[in-house]
Every structure is written in C-alpha cells, then in structure tokens.
Amino acid sequence: MFLQFLFIASAFLTLACTIAVLVTKNLMHSCVFLLGTLIGVAGLYATLGADFVAVTQIMVYMGGVVILMLFAVMLTGGKDFVSRAQTLLGLPATMGNKWTYGLGLLVGVVFLLTNVKLLSNIITTLPTAEINNDFPSTVSRLGHLLVKDHVLAFEISSVLLLGALVGAAIIARPRKHN
Amino acid sequence: MMSLASYLIISLVLFVVGLVVMIARKNIVAILLGIELILNAAALNFVAYSRYVTNNLDGHIFSLFIIVVAAAEAAVGLAIVIRFFQIKETIHIDEATQLRN
Amino acid sequence: MNQTVVSYLAQYEFFDFLVNLFGKNQSLLSFLIYLIFALLIVGMCATIGGLGTYAERKISADIQARIGPNRVGPYGLLQFLADGVKMIVKEDVMPFSADKMLFYLAPILCLVGVFATLAVLPFAGGFIMTDLNVGIFYLVAISSLVGVGVFLGGYASNSKWSMLGGMRGASQIISYEIPVTISILAITLLAGGMGFGTIVGSQGGLPHQWFLLHNPFAFIAFFVYFVGALAETNRAPFDLPEAESELVSGYHTEYTGMRFGFFALAEYIEVFVVCGVAAALFLGGYNIPGLKLDLLPLQAVQFTVFMTKTLALYYVVIWVRWTFPRLRVDQLMSICWKYLTPISIFNLVGCAIWMVAFNGKSIADIIFGGH
Numbered sequence: 001m002f003l004q005f006l007f008i009a010s011a012f013l014t015l016a017c018t019i020a021v022l023v024t025k026n027l028m029h030s031c032v033f034l035l036g037t038l039i040g041v042a043g044l045y046a047t048l049g050a051d052f053v054a055v056t057q058i059m060v061y062m063g064g065v066v067i068l069m070l071f072a073v074m075l076t077g078g079k080d081f082v083s084r085a086q087t088l089l090g091l092p093a094t095m096g097n098k099w100t101y102g103l104g105l106l107v108g109v110v111f112l113l114t115n116v117k118l119l120s121n122i123i124t125t126l127p128t129a130e131i132n133n134d135f136p137s138t139v140s141r142l143g144h145l146l147v148k149d150h151v152l153a154f155e156i157s158s159v160l161l162l163g164a165l166v167g168a169a170i171i172a173r174p175r176k177h178n
Numbered sequence: 179m180m181s182l183a184s185y186l187i188i189s190l191v192l193f194v195v196g197l198v199v200m201i202a203r204k205n206i207v208a209i210l211l212g213i214e215l216i217l218n219a220a221a222l223n224f225v226a227y228s229r230y231v232t233n234n235l236d237g238h239i240f241s242l243f244i245i246v247v248a249a250a251e252a253a254v255g256l257a258i259v260i261r262f263f264q265i266k267e268t269i270h271i272d273e274a275t276q277l278r279n
Numbered sequence: 280m281n282q283t284v285v286s287y288l289a290q291y292e293f294f295d296f297l298v299n300l301f302g303k304n305q306s307l308l309s310f311l312i313y314l315i316f317a318l319l320i321v322g323m324c325a326t327i328g329g330l331g332t333y334a335e336r337k338i339s340a341d342i343q344a345r346i347g348p349n350r351v352g353p354y355g356l357l358q359f360l361a362d363g364v365k366m367i368v369k370e371d372v373m374p375f376s377a378d379k380m381l382f383y384l385a386p387i388l389c390l391v392g393v394f395a396t397l398a399v400l401p402f403a404g405g406f407i408m409t410d411l412n413v414g415i416f417y418l419v420a421i422s423s424l425v426g427v428g429v430f431l432g433g434y435a436s437n438s439k440w441s442m443l444g445g446m447r448g449a450s451q452i453i454s455y456e457i458p459v460t461i462s463i464l465a466i467t468l469l470a471g472g473m474g475f476g477t478i479v480g481s482q483g484g485l486p487h488q489w490f491l492l493h494n495p496f497a498f499i500a501f502f503v504y505f506v507g508a509l510a511e512t513n514r515a516p517f518d519l520p521e522a523e524s525e526l527v528s529g530y531h532t533e534y535t536g537m538r539f540g541f542f543a544l545a546e547y548i549e550v551f552v553v554c555g556v557a558a559a560l561f562l563g564g565y566n567i568p569g570l571k572l573d574l575l576p577l578q579a580v581q582f583t584v585f586m587t588k589t590l591a592l593y594y595v596v597i598w599v600r601w602t603f604p605r606l607r608v609d610q611l612m613s614i615c616w617k618y619l620t621p622i623s624i625f626n627l628v629g630c631a632i633w634m635v636a637f638n639g640k641s642i643a644d645i646i647f648g649g650h
Contacts, residue, residue: 063423164250168257
C-alpha cells in the first residue's frame, strides 16, 4: 500500500521532471528539473529495496553534481542554442528531417522487436512468487561485496576519483599568460 | 503496478529523453545534463534487474559505480566547460573544433 | 529491519487496543501514528527554531552587556511570535526581473532539506520517527538540499549581493561537507553501523563511554565535525554568504516576509539538527547516565538528556558567533581544504588502526580493564 504510493509518486516525479528537462528552454530550470528527476529515481531505488544506492544517489547528485551544473550554467551565461527552425513535433531542425526520423523509427522498431524476443524468456519466467516486500538491510552485504568480489573495481574507482579531482583542478585553474 | 516492466518503461523514457537532450541541445552543459539522464537510466535498469531477476546485490554495486563515474565525469566535464568558456567565450558545441588553440 | 516509532509502540499492551479498534485498516493506523509524530516533531522543532532567534538575541545581549528583548511576554520570551506575526503580515515583494519559479522554490527547498532530516534524529530510544539503517548517511545527504536552496535563492533574486552570497554559500556548503562526512565516517567505523539506534546504542550514558572519549582520533573528529557543521549551517565565524558588512544580507537580500522567515527558520533548525547529531554521535545521545533500560516512562528522561546536550551545544554555537570575527573567503577555503580535510582523513585512518590494534576497546576500557 505505502510502497505502491511511493512508487507512483516517484514514477510521476521522474517522468514529469524528465519531460520538463526536455521541453524547458531555460537551462537553469532544466537543471532544477534534473534535480527532481534524480530525486524521483532515488525514490524508485527505495521502492526496489536499494536503500544504500538511493541515499548515495541523493548524496552525490544533490550535494555535488547538480550544484556543479548550476555553477557551470551561471558562470557561462546559460544561453541555450536551440535553433528556431523546427520540424516534426516541434523538435528542433538540428535533429534531422523526415527521412532521418523515419529511418530512426524503423531502426527503433527493429531494435525493440529484437530486444523483446531476447528478453521475453526472462520476463515471462520471472520468479514473481519469491518477491517479498520486507527489505533487509543491504548495507553490510554491499560492504562485503565491495571488499571481496568487486575489490578491483573499487580500487580502480578510487584511482578514477583521484584522477578526476586532480584533473578538474588542473583544467579549471586560471592561467595568467594567455 | 510495481513490476519489472514499469521500471523498464521509466528507464526507457529517461534514456530516450537523455538522448534527445544530447542531440537537440547545442549547449555543452545541456549535453552533460543529457549524459546524467542516460547514466541514471542505466543504473535504474541494473537495480531493477537485480531485484526482479537475479536476486543478488551485484546490480546495486554496478549502480554505485555508475554514480561514482557520473560524479567524476561531471567534475571533469564542467571543468572543461569552464576552461572552454574562458578561451572561446561561448559554450556552443559547434565551436569546439580544435584540439589546441 | 528498520525500527520505527510504530514498531516501538507495538511492543506495549495498549497498542493492541488500537489495533483492535482499527481492525483491517492497519496501514491507516500506522499512517496516523506517523502523522501525529511528524506533526509533533515539526511543531516542536519550529518552536525551537523560533526560540533560537530569541536565545541568539538574549545571549548576544548578555555577551555585549545589554538587556536584549524584554517587552513581549515574560522576559521577552514571546518575541519570536511577535516577529513571526510581523513576517506573515508583511508585504511579499519580489524583484521585477527575478526568476519567478526559482524565487518561489528556493526557500521551500531549504525548509524541506532541513525538516526531512528530523525524520531520523534520535530524540529518545522510541521517540524517533524511523531508525533507518542508513540513518546518518541519509541525514547528511538530504541536508545538502539546503545548498541547492541557498544557491537558487542567490541566483533567482537577480541581484549582485544575492548572487555573490549564493555562490559563496553553495561552494562553502559543498566544500565543508567533505570533512564533516569523513568525521562522521570515523564514528560509523567505531559504532559498526550507520543507523542512529546502533550508534547511540553502542555508547553509554557516562562520559567515559562516549565516542568523544573513545580514542584520541574520535576526540579530534568531534572538533572537526563541529567546525565543519558551523560552516555548513552558515554560522559565524563562517557566515560569509550573509556577511552584513559586505553583502547586505547575502542570498536572502531580496526576500521579504515569510519567505525570508523560511530561510531564517531553516537556518536555526539546521543548527539544532547539527547540534543534535553531534550529541548523538559523540556525546552519548539519549543514554541516561548509569542506566541502560528502555521502558516507556523513561522516554521522557531520555528526551531530557538528549535535549540538554543538544541545547548546550546550541549555546556554544551562539557563543562562538558573538566571540570570533568573520573569516575571509580565501581563509575559509584554505581551512577546509588544507587543514580540516587532511585532519579528518588522518582521523579516519587512525580510528581504523585503533579498532584493529585495540580490538575496539576505548581508552577507559584499556586503562581500567573493562569488558
């Protein structure tokens, strides 16, 4: 009951904000709607029983990525370069004409059918009966997985983060000579 | 209501919107925004599959790493954006045609 | 499994009466209990936030040898209600070229970010909305919404003071989040869990059982946390985002009436929340000294213990504000990145080594040969 409500609210927030990101012309507003989308996705994680992932999502995106994006938009003026000319469905002309849309649709349909064919086995034979709604804590199990099975990826990601930290500082530092 | 399919549909919408944002916008920050949407779609898929199909936590680990990579990508990407703006005084993606000034 | 206020009450007999009363609508009963507790906690914390403004003025007056507010009510105690009424009836002005949507959104984001943290704040053993197993992590994460609110408030006002204040606020909040989070991580390591129930439960009531005096690294971590928390809540000496002498009043320069009130209320409640977290993490939380029982009548005593510690820290925060001069921006950033962050990482490593070397014993255990 409560879980259903949380799912509907999160899904609605995610979808509405995602569409708003797409259609808003003001880039600052787009970033704020992106924040809504990310919170909605965190809610969806919560309905999936992924408590640690949900909180990490909020922590990283809300505390870091979105504020960085808002900073970047503000420091660079936030001008949006969507061209005035528009084609089908009000989409901008930079995206292509009716031939490219038609081709894209065809590829999409073929791709979708292939995927449905591939995934139909998995989707029809889901162990739906085993799914229960009392979520055990994932934190300790995730910790064990991170330092046992996935320790290489864990270490590589720490190196990646260090590289990103140093790289971002080097790239963005002010240079006097030019 | 709550089934694998509904999560996949939400993830699909996120992915497609991210792709359209990446293609339709010409602002570099907006393109990074689209990338964030796509990464989120992928992470949501991983978690949904790990709950409904495999029933272990490997999907959670994957989505954690996706979040880490997204954070690193945003930091470096936005640093590049700021630097690019300092040099070119615009962040139109079509202006980015040279590897060195 | 997460312990909640409902599952806590369900241990006692009178709960069966309620269960029978509601019959099939068990989720409605849970919802009602949550609603009552949420209203109780939010109302209480809003009052504390209001009284915080009174305390601030009264203590500053005391430090500066003045009298302070003394007209409204006994000892001027109802001054905050008068201020609140004044704010509500004031005209709501919006700058002409402001970004409307973001201007409306910013104070609400601040308030939501602060009030959402109250869901996991451990007032007493059972008087905690939900004891999430990622409790402290959730608290740190959701309170970063305040940073977005501050930034958007500064941007949307379309004023130079606000813009500078918002930029300073956001950069300060995301910078100081790092030492604060790493200090908290050290305590998580000592407690062996991120839920507030685990963290408070693994401490005792007496000072030598607190995590503050568990080992030297935790002792340093407390001060790193406290300095970082002062900066995160934009309190003096780190109140650069609203520095009166440079930026008029920073990111909320253009806000009037109750929208300004939201920002102010969010700030005062956030100070209360970070003091409560400090009390829960380092100062033994709601543990009654020398008594390890969890009965329903003792909840009031536990609540009193927790509030005493928290409000003592609140006094220290106000005391600091009226004692130290404000920092410069470059000093602020160098304190965070050159001093606090390395110290906090050193603390984390030190705590990890201590846990391995002494098998998780505290200093008092080692000296007096405890358990």
